[in-house]
Amino acid sequence: MSFTRLQRMIQGKDAPIVVGLDPRPGMLSEGESLYEFNKRIIDATWDLVPSVKPQAAFYESQGLAGLTALRDTIKYSREKGLYVILDAKRGDIGSTAEAYAEAYLGKGAEFESDALTINAYLGSDGIKPFLELAKANDKALFALVKTSNASSGEVQDLRTIAGESVYVQVAKLLDGLGDTEHLGFVVGATYPEQLAELRAMFPSTFFLVPGYGAQGGGGKDAAPAFGSEGRYAIVNNSRGIIAASDPRAAVIRMREDINGYIR
């Protein structure tokens, strides 16, 4: 779904929040399945948030049963009117990229989601096939630009002879494809300066912001992502919500924290 529609959903719930559905072993209650765990989280939070983001790795690690839970989780979330961002960080070229796009952004596909995260290390051959299907099917993509982890600088912060970091050059490459309605950036809340830098360079590109909560970022860190109109970002929280004793209360606290900085 295009970002204009996601922005409307965020506005409608007054919560620029994605609930990260990353069910790690050990989070599940006795006898609870992956899908039941997710359903419990969704039922507790769906009226408060516009979006959920299942992390593909935690389903793939459980084999076909895990992938069945992923399919059912995506389906249930969309039935609840949630915008589903599948966090799979796929990246490949040509017809292989088309096949990945079809898997997650295809109309009627078993894992059909509203948006997909992708990795742009392979260059535009690895982005365009995803973008073409996203456009055709009214879906969206978030490409990794500056990730939230401690070592993200090892490759992303390398300074090029053009006087810019690799992540800025990746951002320019993505921006050059000219479709801010369907192609957004992943930029971590753990790097507020770089977040502000990218926001200044790309004022109306939509950002998916990980790194809030367990990874150390707070509302103040995420605030620069939203831009002057306060509407160009959505912030993910996984463990801080799904591992909380009261996920609903955790969402409400996060909403207050973030909204306090973007008003």
Place this chain on the structure above:
Amino acid sequence: MSFTRLQRMIQGKDAPIVVGLDPRPGMLSEGESLYEFNKRIIDATWDLVPSVKPQAAFYESQGLAGLTALRDTIKYSREKGLYVILDAKRGDIGSTAEAYAEAYLGKGAEFESDALTINAYLGSDGIKPFLELAKANDKALFALVKTSNASSGEVQDLRTIAGESVYVQVAKLLDGLGDTEHLGFVVGATYPEQLAELRAMFPSTFFLVPGYGAQGGGGKDAAPAFGSEGRYAIVNNSRGIIAASDPRAAVIRMREDINGYIR
């Protein structure tokens, strides 16, 4: 499986060749399933080659049925004594990377393979969890360094202020993890100069070489990958074998082409 063992398998069959199992829609015969297609290719070539490489995208795009075919293809290949490289180009951090590693390199996992391709754009946080499991389980990884596609230079060839390209810096980062027995590079045959450059810098790192055949590379292009002892690489061919009217004859032609340059 460690590269020493893969090298022994290559030597045993005198064929540094991986058959890429990328069944694109349209390649299948009337009424043939994905798994039946793969089984036909495997049955025609398993005694000639040491390894197969299923491309995850072509299975994911077919939903749970496709993923079941992937599981069965991996299992059948390993029963035939083939070294299975799952080409999934996964890349994530921390416990998420651990979950991906568990999915594809875990002992007894439904998709248990011998090696996995990964994307290192996220830095060492995104490599170490994979490498730890690979070591523990006697598996291997191939990280994208210089990919075979036309636009790979857009990010990978950016020149940094250290006077080196991004792909060289990524290669150094990988090399710095100090485990050439379990961590190899993906370097495309379509860039023979860069292949030779990387081989000279990393004389005993194992390379997985895509780009042969349909993508334009020939035996002469791939030759620099093998190093002075002629044993540090394996070359993938997908369409050139699996879409050939006689896959067995295609493997034999490729073996002659490549072996002609590394003797």
